[in-house]
Amino acid sequence: MSDDPTIFEQIVAGEIPARIVYETDTVAAFLDANPLAPGHTLVVPKDAYERLGELPDEIAADVWAAVQELTPRIESAVDADASNVGVNNGSAAGQEVPHVHVHIVPRFEGDGGRP
Numbered sequence: 001m002s003d004d005p006t007i008f009e010q011i012v013a014g015e016i017p018a019r020i021v022y023e024t025d026t027v028a029a030f031l032d033a034n035p036l037a038p039g040h041t042l043v044v045p046k047d048a049y050e051r052l053g054e055l056p057d058e059i060a061a062d063v064w065a066a067v068q069e070l071t072p073r074i075e076s077a078v079d080a081d082a083s084n085v086g087v088n089n090g091s092a093a094g095q096e097v098p099h100v101h102v103h104i105v106p107r108f109e110g111d112g113g114r115p
């Protein structure tokens with residue numbers, strides 16, 4: 001963990017506004033500020049771990065439970081047909097925020113895009 005709070009820690013602390021859609025003691029989820037599709041959501045551990053491999057097992061389980069719960073709810077909310085669910089794990093993979101986050105990107109038949 002770094003000493004400087006990440007953007008996502010600041011969102012969890014209420015210091016940066018975001019549309020929070022889910023929260024437990026250990027996990028939060030909020031809408032992405034630059035959505036790839038309606039309903040694009042980020043699921044994060046409340047504490048900042050930069051990479052997946054740094055997550056304690058119990059926190060990883062909490063994050064995944066949130067992803068499993070939220071994915072069908074988000075699809076239903078935006079009337080999506082499917083979702084891309086994924087993690088950019090490390091800067092070379094496109095990770096911009098050094099705080100583990102799972103993207104849930106709703107997809108629609110014929111949308112033709114890639115996340």
Ligand code: 5GP
Pocket residue numbers: 007016018019030031032033034035042087088094095096097098
């Ligand atoms: P990455 O490229 O690290 O996997 O994705 C970072 C994501 O965080 C991007 O989709 C970006 O739009 C989103 N993001 C960056 N800053 C903020 C912010 O301040 N608020 C919210 N809600 N999303 C953000």
